[in-house]
Amino acid sequence: MNLPLSNIRVLDVSQVMAGPFCCMLLGDMGADVIKVEPPGVGDQTRAAMGFRLKGSDSGGFLALNRNKRSIELDLKSDAGREAFYELVKTADVLVENNRPGVVQRLGIDYPTLKQINPRLVYASISGFGQTGPWALRPGFDLIAQAMAGVMSVMGHPDAPPVKSSVPVADLGAGLFAAYGILSALLGRQQTGQGQHVDASLFETAMGLSVWETAEYWGTGRLPVPIGSANRMSAPYQAVRAGDRYFVIGAANQKLWNLLCGLIERPDLAADPRFATNVDRIKNRDALIVELEASFAARTADEWVAVLLEAGIPAGPILDYAEALSSEQAVARNMVLRVEHPVEGEVNVLGFPVKLHGTPQQVRRAPPLLGQHTGEILAECGLDEAAVQALRKRGAFGAAKGEQA
Secondary structure (H helix, E strand, O other), rough: OOOOOOOOOOEEEOOOOHHHHHHHHHHOOOEEEEEEOOOOOHHHHOOOOOEEEOOOEEHHHHHHOOOOEEEEEEOOOOOHHHHHHHHHHHOOEEOOOOOOOOOHHHOOHHHHHHOOOOOOOOEEEEEEOOOOOOOOOOOOOHHHHOOOHHHHHHOOOOHHHHHOOOOOOHHHHHHHHHHHHHHHHHHHHHHOOOOOOOEHEEEHHHHHHHHHHHHHHHHHHOOOOOOOOOOOOOEEEEEEOOOOOOEEEOOOHHHHHHHHOOOOOHHHHOHHHOHHHHHHHHHHHHHHHHHHHHHHOOOHHHHHHHHHHHOEEEEEEOOOOOOOOOOHHHHHHHHOOOOEOEEEEEEEEEOOOOOOOOOOOOOOOOOOOOOHHHHHHOOOOHHHHHHHHHOOOOOOEEEEEEEO
16 A cells, blocks of 8 residues: 655755654655765765664664665766756655755755756755854754753753753754645645745754743743753652652642542642642642652552552653563554664664554665665666766766776
8 A cells, every 4th residue: 555655756865863864754654765875975874873783884874764765976076966956857855954055055956956846845954944143053953952942941950951862953853844845745736836945953942842932931930940840730750769760740630639649648738838730830849859758658660550540640761671672662563673785684663653544664774875876867767878977977976996
């Protein structure tokens, strides 16, 4: 059964995380994703991270590039651009994550490619967007988290600044770009025209700051770090049991009253400091001290079982080994095995959203550099003689034994 995007061709002219993640999501939904890579070196992530498996590609590259094909093209050469323009004629979507100005210098910017293919949906992912006084600044997840306000609320009060270890700006920008691309493709059905989609790490990090901006605008106070707690309700955070921490979410008045009865603390229910959710947020530190005094009587696993049975949301804090092997992750197929031409069988994360009518699958392993160059060019109508002519002119980089 055809996947929803099986009739869509995507040119992935991006590297590292945000762009490749966006294109992988599109590939998972059936799109034919062609990863256009610099000859010889490819995506920077192929050589990133401090570990390898069997081959030369890093685990990070394998994690972000399934369901893609790879072609090597030197976009700095006239021949490489000629071949690329042939690809553009066949494409529905292009994704790039260069700093603004780079694609103009390469001759692969949206106004140029629009002349070749007016139906092209062209997505740019950058640090700060295509316009504005910060547009030319380098874009990294760390920088975006810092400058969008996210780092100002991370961690604990009076502790050094920390960022989210999960790169929310990078991955979120990939998600927002995919959302923009799909919206533009739907719009194209009405107009027949593509358009430029402009996503940024900065706006992603800021756009995800829903509670924090609501607090700032609603109270005039700057949000501060609150550890694992929640700005809108309490208790809703990690708490200490007799052996270790677990998490609890008694996030409304019904659950709060139920919790007080369960731990046999009617004094907390009657305490004016904790009478309403607003009171509990205001007196959160004192509240957690009281709760942890009661939670110390049992282990975290015991409390989680008791709380869940009573209908109070709670859960253990799992490391990745525990989370990936959990019965829920197994039931939801969140660890998949894919056969790689060099690595053999490798683990990849499963699909975080399921389409039950047209279920996704890993159709292609993460590609080797340039693995599909010949077949992709043939699909563009270039015969072997034309490919060899492009090769001699440097479209695919310097040939072996030649100077680059």
